[in-house]
Amino acid sequence: MFPARSIILFTTLSGAGFxxxxxxxxxxxxxxxxxxxxxxxxxxGVSMALAVAGLLASTFHLRHPERAWRAFSQWRTSWLSRxxxxxxxxxxxxxxxxxxxxxxxxxxWVVAAAGLGTLLGALATVISTAMIxxxxxxxxxxxxxxxxxxxxxxxxxxxxxxxxxxxxxxGTLAATPAWLAIGMLVAVVAALxxxxxxxxxxxxxxxxxxxxxAVGLTGRAASVHPLEAPHTSETWLQHEMAYRVARRHAAxxxxxxxxxxxxxxxxxxxxxxxxxxxxxxxLMSLAALGGLAxxxxxxxxxFAEARxxxxxxxxxxxx
Amino acid sequence: xxxxxxxxxxxxxxxIDLDSCVGCHACAVACKQWNDTGALAPLSxxxxxxxxxxxxxxxxxxSFEARDDQGGFxxxxxxxxxxxxxxxxxxxxxxxxxxxxxxxxxxxxxEDLCIGCGLCAWACPYGAREMDESQGVMKKCTLCADRxxxxxxxxxxxxxxxxxxxxxxxxxxxxxxxxxxxxxxLVAARGGVALMPESGCAPTNRYLPPRxxxxxxxxxxxxxxxxxxxxxxxxxxxxxxxxxxx
Numbered sequence: 238m239f240p241a242r243s244i245i246l247f248t249t250l251s252g253a254g255f256x257x258x259x260x261x262x263x264x265x266x267x268x269x270x271x272x273x274x275x276x277x278x279x280x281x282g283v284s285m286a287l288a289v290a291g292l293l294a295s296t297f298h299l300r301h302p303e304r305a306w307r308a309f310s311q312w313r314t315s316w317l318s319r320x321x322x323x324x325x326x327x328x329x330x331x332x333x334x335x336x337x338x339x340x341x342x343x344x345x346w347v348v349a350a351a352g353l354g355t356l357l358g359a360l361a362t363v364i365s366t367a368m369i370x371x372x373x374x375x376x377x378x379x380x381x382x383x384x385x386x387x388x389x390x391x392x393x394x395x396x397x398x399x400x401x402x403x404x405x406x407x408g409t410l411a412a413t414p415a416w417l418a419i420g421m422l423v424a425v426v427a428a429l430x431x432x433x434x435x436x437x438x439x440x441x442x443x444x445x446x447x448x449x450x451a452v453g454l455t456g457r458a459a460s461v462h463p464l465e466a467p468h469t470s471e472t473w474l475q476h477e478m479a480y481r482v483a484r485r486h487a488a489x490x491x492x493x494x495x496x497x498x499x500x501x502x503x504x505x506x507x508x509x510x511x512x513x514x515x516x517x518x519x520l521m522s523l524a525a526l527g528g529l530a531x532x533x534x535x536x537x538x539x540f541a542e543a544r545x546x547x548x549x550x551x552x553x554x555x556x
Numbered sequence: 557x558x559x560x561x562x563x564x565x566x567x568x569x570x571x572i573d574l575d576s577c578v579g580c581h582a583c584a585v586a587c588k589q590w591n592d593t594g595a596l597a598p599l600s601x602x603x604x605x606x607x608x609x610x611x612x613x614x615x616x617x618x619s620f621e622a623r624d625d626q627g628g629f630x631x632x633x634x635x636x637x638x639x640x641x642x643x644x645x646x647x648x649x650x651x652x653x654x655x656x657x658x659x660x661x662x663x664x665x666x667e668d669l670c671i672g673c674g675l676c677a678w679a680c681p682y683g684a685r686e687m688d689e690s691q692g693v694m695k696k697c698t699l700c701a702d703r704x705x706x707x708x709x710x711x712x713x714x715x716x717x718x719x720x721x722x723x724x725x726x727x728x729x730x731x732x733x734x735x736x737x738x739x740x741x742l743v744a745a746r747g748g749v750a751l752m753p754e755s756g757c758a759p760t761n762r763y764l765p766p767r768x769x770x771x772x773x774x775x776x777x778x779x780x781x782x783x784x785x786x787x788x789x790x791x792x793x794x795x796x797x798x799x800x801x802x
Binding site for chain 2: 545
């Protein structure tokens with residue numbers, strides 16, 4: 238599949254943004270938010286800004302962005318529509334949570350209630366984003382049980398990194414419950430493990446369709462190969478569904494993504510937690526940026542490596 | 557709404573005979589012509605006179621080389637929307653632009669509602685939908701709804717342009733939901749198949765596989781056994797026969 242920049246930015250940024258909002262929601266429900274107005278504005282603001290930036294990036298993928306409001310209407314059947322509805326509802330709850338936290342402090346029922354809404358809404362949004370891809374039978378690399386766990390784990394990891402980086406800068410990380418830092422470490426490791434499992438599973442999945450099945454010759458022909466294409470130059474369909482450029486570099490890019498996660502993010506995190514202060518904040522920011530960069534690479538591969546069934550009509554023997 | 561109708565009164569669709577199709581692309585050209593000039597907006601072309609001409613087509617004719625135990629054979633394969641019963645392109649649509657008509661099962665796009673996100677084209681395993689790059693909306697086979705619904709056309713013209721134009725009679729149109737209909741009977745007689753049945757999309761269109769070749773039923777006699785001299789014809793043919801046998 239063609240790795241469109243708008244969609245890679247959308248899924249990466251909104252994943253981190255809603256992941257961060259989920260962690261803030263969890264802290265709000267458990268009464269663990271630090272009692273500091275500046276922290277409230279910065280943590281809530283950065284998280285919401287990431288989510289909104291991602292959603293705005295997604296509109297650049299539309300040929301008619303002025304009609305984007307119509308995408309809220311088909312939540313009964315479409316995961317893309319559900320994603321839109323959940324994201325706007327979650328942003329509403331997050332705004333209420335942040336405003337109440339900044340103005341009345343964290344220990345109020347409004348913060349807890351809005352936090353619960355933010356937590357559940359953010360989870361629903363990330364699951365909906367993943368389900369957009371997971372529900373497409375035509376793309377086997379997405380149509381499997383790993384897509385949703387990977388999106389959730391990557392959102393949880395990048396979201397936790399963002400929240401901890403903001404709290405480190407305002408000097409409130411040490412005052413928040415220790416389970417936040419532990420949860421961040423667990424989320425980063427979980428993201429690395431689930432993605433490795435997904436890559437491993439993708440390499441072992443047997444293709445369900447072949448060219449004979451695509452042209453209705455199952456049992457009638459032993460082999461079917463393209464002789465002449467219907468057109469003399471590439472069509473939109475091939476550009477969109479038969480992207481091949483990146484596959485040559487796939488193995489290298491997988492190592493880049495894994496290295497960013499393992500060799501940069503994890504050591505930086507551990508050092509940041511140990512050092513604290515300004516150095517800790519800098520290291521934590523480095524870890525957050527490294528995590529986002531790793532997810533950008535991962536998301537690019539998610540699209541570039543995915544094979545669409547329609548390639549069976551253009552030379553692929555099995556998909 | 558992008559919810560699929562539970563059942564449709566009719567299941568209008570195409571039956572394509574892969575035995576008769578000669579790969580002439582007349583159906584694709586007729587489709588392009590009708591949908592370029594009909595009730596819907598034109599199907600745009602990009603760079604139509606340049607080196608990399610490209611454009612939106614609702615019907616594409618592929619040619620394959622297939623092999624079985626008797627050797628190879630050419631397979632000409634027109635590919636267009638199959639008007640699936642469980643059309644995933646319809647349910648993924650976030651705006652309600654894609655829909656399946658409850659009356660006859662035709663899958664259509666309301667171009668005024670389409671935001672051009674392209675998700676429906678991703679959802680279709682058959683590559684039936686193409687983005688119109690100049691209008692920014694999704695295009696697909698309408699089964700020439702604007703012909704079959706049009707009471708002003710002569711009755712014989714109220715069928716899809718591709719069917720009307722096919723010079724070998726390889727394309728058939730009708731109600732595949734009615735087992736008594738002519739095309740349902742054709743499908744039954746010829747063992748018509750759905751493409752990629754494992755998709756779960758339940759396509760309406762059927763493809764008739766090529767007939768078993770006759771070559772093995774009456775094989776040519778081996779070359780050495782052919783008599784050359786005893787009953788050779790006279791005159792020019794006899795001379796030709798002698799020259800070629802020398």
